[in-house]
Amino acid sequence: MSRKELFEKIQEIFRDIFDDEELKIEEFTNSSNIDDWDSINHINLVVAIEGELNIKFNLDELSTLKDVGAMIDLILIKMN
C-alpha cells in the first residue's frame, strides 16, 4: 500500500471516529487540531487502525503516535 492510499484509509477512520464527513487531515494534524481528539478517542483511533490494517501497536509505541505523520510512518514500518 502506498503512503497516499494509507493516508486515505486513515482519513476515513478519522472521519468515522470524529463523525465528520468533511474532516481533512494532514501529516502534521495532531490532537490540538481536532477538538474531540482526547485520550479516549485516541484509544478508539488506535483500535480502529489496528482492526482495519490488521496490525498491533506495542505498549511504548502508543504514546509516540503524536501526529498523523508519525502514525503513518509507524504503520508503514509495521506493514512491511
Next chain:
Amino acid sequence: MVELLNYPFNSSMIHRKCNRIRNELLKGVFSDEIKIAVLGGSTTNQLIKIIELFLLKEGFKTSFYESDYNKYYEDAVFYNKTLLDFNPDFIYIHTTHHNITEYPSFSSSEKEIEIIFENQKTKFNNIWESLQKYNCPIIQNNFDLPLYRCLGNLDSYHPSGQTYFLNKLNHFFAKEAQKNKSLYINDINYLSSLFGLNNWHNKNIWFTAKYAISYEAIPTLANNIVGIINSVLGRSKKCLVLDLDNTCWGGVIGDDGLNGIKLGNESAQGEAYLKFQAYIKKLKERGIILAVCSKNNHKIAKEGFSHSDSTLKFEDFTSFKANWDPKYLNIENIAKEINIGLDSIVFIDDNAVERNIVQSQLPSVSVPEIGDDILNFIDYIERNNYFEIVNLSNDDLNRNKFYKENITRKKQKAAFENYDEFLQSLKMKAEIKPFSNVYLDRITQLINKTNQFNLTTKRYKLIEVEKISKNENFITLYGKLSDKFGDNGLISVMFGEITNKTCNIETWLMSCRVLKRDMEFAMFNKFVEQCLSKSLNKIVGTYKRTDKNNMVSNLFSDLGFEYVEKKSDGSIIWELNIENYNSTVSKIKIN
C-alpha cells in the same frame, strides 16, 4: 448502520461507526427515557457509549451517570449528592476480577482464607446495601477469570487458588441475588468463557487505558446488560413463530413425506434438528408461546409433528398457520389470536426471501438473519437476548396452559347462544385481595408488561410496589381468576392513593388473557368496597391514552364516572361519587 447492532456483532465496525450509529438512531422517536448509573471498577467510557446505542435501539432515550475511574465503591457507599440528584432507574456495577483487592496467599491458613473471603463478601454487601437508598434495580457483574493461573489446574481446587476463590465468590453472588429481589447478576463469567479469555481480555488496552475487557467484547457485554434492563422492564419477547421445512426439520415434508424428512438420530442433520426442537421445547416450558407459520398444506404440516422422533408436538403450538397466504398476514393473525403485540414476536425462517418480506411488511416483528444452517439457529435466538428472563414465576411456567385453555373456552363459547349464558357456564371464581408479599414479583411483572387493558400504563419497579403495598394510604388489589377449564393465575392489578376522602386510581390493569369475563367489574366492586370501608366518598380515575390502550378509553364512563377535565399531558380525569354506589353485576364468585 443500525443493523450493526444485531448478532453477530462486528465489534470493530460498531466502535468505529459508533457516533454515526448514534446519530442515525437519534432520528427516531423515543417514548421512554431511562437513567443509568455506571459504577466502574475500570475504564467505562467506551462501554457506556455502546450501552447507549443498544438502549437507543430499544427505544430508550438514555442519560448516564459515570463514576470516576475505579470509584465504584466510594460512589456506592458514601453520601453522593450528584448520584441522588441523578435519581437512576438502574445502577450497573462494572467490576471484574481486577477489582479483587486481596487473594489468599499460598501459606494462608484455612482461617485466614476465610477472613479474606469474608472481606470481599462484606465489601459487596456494603455496596448493595447502601445502594438500596436509590430504590432501583442493581445490575452486578460477577467475576471473569484472569488470563493466567499460577497454580495451573490446581488453581481451580486449592483453597488458595485464585480460580477457586473467584468461583466461590460467584457462588456467593448467585446466592445473594436469589435473596435480594433488586439485585441482578450480569453473568460475565459465562460471557467471558463464551468469548474465550484470550479475546475477552486485552493486555494492551488494560495496561494503556485500564479497560478491564477488550474492545472486541464490549458490544457483547453491552448487549447483555441491555437484555437484563429490557427484561426487568417486562419488554422481552413473548412469542416465537417458526417456519417448518428446513427450520423445524430437514427437507420439505410436502415433497419428501413424513418418513423422508430429516429428524432424529439417524443422521447428523436429523440430530441437529432434534436438538433445535429440544431447545424450542425448553423455551416453551419456561413460558414462551410457540406458533407455526409455514407455506404448507395444513394436514401435511401437522403430520410432521407426529413423526416418532419429533420432540415438539402439534399441541405445543398455541397457533398453527400452515397455508399458502403471505406469511406477514398469518403472523398478524397469530398476534391477534393470541392477543399480543407484533413487537412481542420473533420469527424464525431459513428462507431469506420470506424473512425479508415479513420484516419489510411488519417492521416491529423481530426477524433475525439466521441464514439457512440449522447449526446456527439457536445462536441467533439466544444471543439477541429476545427472551431474556430475570425471574421465573409460576405464571411463566403456566403461560402456555393459560393460552391453551383459552382456546377451549373460545370453542365452548361458540356452543352458547348468548354470552351471559357462556359466562355463567364457566363457573368463574376470583380471589381479589390487597397486595401480599408472595405476589409482588408477579404484580410488578404485570405492571411492566400490560399494555392494552391498562388505564395509565405507569410502570413501577419492584421496590416501589413493595413500598406501596406497605403504605396505609394506598388501596391495593390483585385479582386471580379461575374457571372450570383451569386457573388463569394472577391477572389483574389495581391501586390508588387516598387524599381527603378520595381515592385516586393510579394503576388499573388486566391481562388480555381474561378480557370480557367481567373481571374488571369484580375488581371495581371490591375496590369500591375497600374505599367505603375507609369512609371515602369519591374515586378519581385517570385515563392516559397510548397507542395500545384504546380498549379501555370508555371504561370509566361505562362504570358511571363523570368527566372532569382533560389535562395538558392528554390524560383525561374522571370521578365517581361512591356513597350510593350500586355494585355492577358479575358472574364471578368472589372468595
